[in-house]
Amino acid sequence: MSETIRDRHRATRLQTLWREKAVRAVLFFCGALSLLTTLGIVLVLFFETFAFFQEVSFAQFFLDTQWTPLFSTKRFGIWPLVAGTVLVSLIAVLVAMPIGLLSAIYLSEYAADKTRNVIKPILEILAGIPSVVYGYFALTVVTPFLQTIIPSLSGFNALSPGIVMGIMIIPMISSLSEDAMYAVPKSLRDGAYALGSSRLQVSLRVVFPAAFSGISAACILAVSRAIGETMIVAIAAGLQPTLTVSPLVPIETMTAYIVQVSLGDTPHGTLEYKTIFAVGTMLFLFTFALNLISNSLSKRYREIYE
Amino acid sequence: MTKNMKNKMIPALLAITLSSSAFLPALYAADPIIKIDGSSTVYPITEAVAEELQAVDRKTKVIVGISGTGGGFKKFCAGEIDIANASRPITAKEIALCAENKIEWMEIGIAYDGLAVVVNPKNNWVSAITIAELKKIWEPAAQEKIKQWSPVRSGWPKKEIHLFGPGADSGTFDFFTEVVVGKAKSSRGDFTASEDDNVLVQGISTDLSALGYFGLGYYEENKKRVKLVAVDAGNGPIFPSLKTVGDGTYPLSRPLFIYVSSKSLKKPEVNRFIAFYLENAPELSREVGYIPFPKEVQSAVDMRFNQRVAGSLYTGDGSVGKSFVSLLRGGK
Numbered sequence A: 001m002s003e004t005i006r007d008r009h010r011a012t013r014l015q016t017l018w019r020e021k022a023v024r025a026v027l028f029f030c031g032a033l034s035l036l037t038t039l040g041i042v043l044v045l046f047f048e049t050f051a052f053f054q055e056v057s058f059a060q061f062f063l064d065t066q067w068t069p070l071f072s073t074k075r076f077g078i079w080p081l082v083a084g085t086v087l088v089s090l091i092a093v094l095v096a097m098p099i100g101l102l103s104a105i106y107l108s109e110y111a112a113d114k115t116r117n118v119i120k121p122i123l124e125i126l127a128g129i130p131s132v133v134y135g136y137f138a139l140t141v142v143t144p145f146l147q148t149i150i151p152s153l154s155g156f157n158a159l160s161p162g163i164v165m166g167i168m169i170i171p172m173i174s175s176l177s178e179d180a181m182y183a184v185p186k187s188l189r190d191g192a193y194a195l196g197s198s199r200l201q202v203s204l205r206v207v208f209p210a211a212f213s214g215i216s217a218a219c220i221l222a223v224s225r226a227i228g229e230t231m232i233v234a235i236a237a238g239l240q241p242t243l244t245v246s247p248l249v250p251i252e253t254m255t256a257y258i259v260q261v262s263l264g265d266t267p268h269g270t271l272e273y274k275t276i277f278a279v280g281t282m283l284f285l286f287t288f289a290l291n292l293i294s295n296s297l298s299k300r301y302r303e304i305y306e
Numbered sequence B: 001m002t003k004n005m006k007n008k009m010i011p012a013l014l015a016i017t018l019s020s021s022a023f024l025p026a027l028y029a030a031d032p033i034i035k036i037d038g039s040s041t042v043y044p045i046t047e048a049v050a051e052e053l054q055a056v057d058r059k060t061k062v063i064v065g066i067s068g069t070g071g072g073f074k075k076f077c078a079g080e081i082d083i084a085n086a087s088r089p090i091t092a093k094e095i096a097l098c099a100e101n102k103i104e105w106m107e108i109g110i111a112y113d114g115l116a117v118v119v120n121p122k123n124n125w126v127s128a129i130t131i132a133e134l135k136k137i138w139e140p141a142a143q144e145k146i147k148q149w150s151p152v153r154s155g156w157p158k159k160e161i162h163l164f165g166p167g168a169d170s171g172t173f174d175f176f177t178e179v180v181v182g183k184a185k186s187s188r189g190d191f192t193a194s195e196d197d198n199v200l201v202q203g204i205s206t207d208l209s210a211l212g213y214f215g216l217g218y219y220e221e222n223k224k225r226v227k228l229v230a231v232d233a234g235n236g237p238i239f240p241s242l243k244t245v246g247d248g249t250y251p252l253s254r255p256l257f258i259y260v261s262s263k264s265l266k267k268p269e270v271n272r273f274i275a276f277y278l279e280n281a282p283e284l285s286r287e288v289g290y291i292p293f294p295k296e297v298q299s300a301v302d303m304r305f306n307q308r309v310a311g312s313l314y315t316g317d318g319s320v321g322k323s324f325v326s327l328l329r330g331g332k
Helices: A002-055 A058-062 A079-110 A113-128 A131-149 A159-182 A186-194 A199-210 A212-228 A231-236 A254-263 A271-300 B002-020 B025-030 B043-056 B068-077 B092-100 B131-138 B171-181 B197-205 B216-221 B242-246 B268-287 B295-306 B324-330
Strands: B033-038 B061-064 B083-086 B105-114 B116-119 B128-130 B162-165 B210-214 B227-232 B253-261
Touching (some): A079 A159, A079 A199, A079 A212, A079 A254, A131 A231, A159 A231, A186 A199, A231 A254, B068 B083, B068 B092, B068 B253, B131 B162, B162 B197, B253 B268
Parallel strands (some): B033 B061, B128 B227, B162 B210
16 A cells, blocks of 8 residues: 555656656757857858858958949948948937937936836837838938938938837837836935935936946947848938948948848849848848947946945 | 839848748749849830740749839849840850850840830920931030030020939830940930939939939820920931831831840740730730830741740840841841
């Protein structure tokens, strides 16, 4: 009798053990899968880029100022595409940073809980709008409107998609920064108030510095999102790789170039085809560098209040 | 490009919807589908013919893509499509590719096109342009030199010049560079290049300092959004019109083609489509803004098809060279 009970106990324990192992294996597989995917993408990127640089020298890629790989006179200077990307992202950040940070301060320090609970989700809806919608919004609404103010503005330009992209990344900055500021312990604020600080002083001199690591990480994530953004620029910024700082003329970003080539009929394995991997690697290095900076910033400025 | 995406997505979405609906496969399999791809210049005519055909014959589905002439031939010679739209004759390379894959084909002329050179409607300094000036703007060397209007002709403003043209896979691009620059595919590369002419229209119509070119059909469709420029090849400025393109006095005139694979032609629906195409091409090409062949040319084209003459009238260097009419007569 006691034998059977003990047997049964052992069986259940074995079963639990096996189940634990199975769950663990499945979880490990899921974790490994995303890691392997990332690794695979990076490997493909680098292999194709390596193949690209067998045919095109580094000097041609980094020292030329013309980008015309699809035409008979092939030039491989990456800078027009980099300049286009940086220009649009810069405009986006100039729009998103002030608005995003100020709304974060408002939501975290000024708004009543009720208002906050209404406004925050609404702001986050902005992030949920598909970027193709933003693209057509830039092309058919914002550009014509801007042309009434700046008549010399081209139909395709960096300004309009830059502004619209800025609107798109506002919630990223505001929401993440607000989380960081909201998490600052109440005791800090109370202390500052007790010393006679005004609300503005508390927000800007106490809460903002305390949450700085989170805020800077949010901003850099937003920049990295802007650099990688594709649809808006492919639709509204033009497809003309020009090395310019003017936001009024057609440009082409790295992402838009990749779209242009992959939508066309460039046969696999040709040099033209490999250019998109070289550009992709460049893009990857940009966002990777930004993520590293974001990480180190948030480590360096992390204030721990426990 | 954006429209291009849309156009490419529609068949894809259609395919997904069709294949995922449980009750449709039987219907799906029963419906004959004609697959066409290639030149975006020829697209409006083929699309018009397809619509007319589907109005009388509801069963047959026609899918028309716009990958550019070069893109279309790549698919055509891989046996992926039934018909290739082309705004230039097939090249020797493409002929070889088709032969490699054992694809036999027929070339059918469908209409004339006069390539339209256009600027923004608010542009008040350009009303005519010479071929030499176009060359000055578009040749590869211009990429370093011509950034503004002023060096092209004295009197033109010191404004930046923004160029719009079809991408490198386009037959219109091949033809324009051949006639203007002197060598097919030889062009500067810093312009807004798109296989989708609607993107070009959008760009030119919203950009004061724009200049661009595309098939006449897209001008007819967008008369109010862009301004047509007369082209001068030495005999004075000439606008493309029914008359000047038809008799070849407009310097940027050219024939348009469709290519049909002989294997597909054995399918009744494709055969019916081509017959319908020949019958309606004159009227429909005029409707969408191209220039129908004169009667005797059209009947020569019909005869060539009825006798199932395979192969191309051209030498295969991709150039139009000799006039279509003289080749047609010679080949009869």
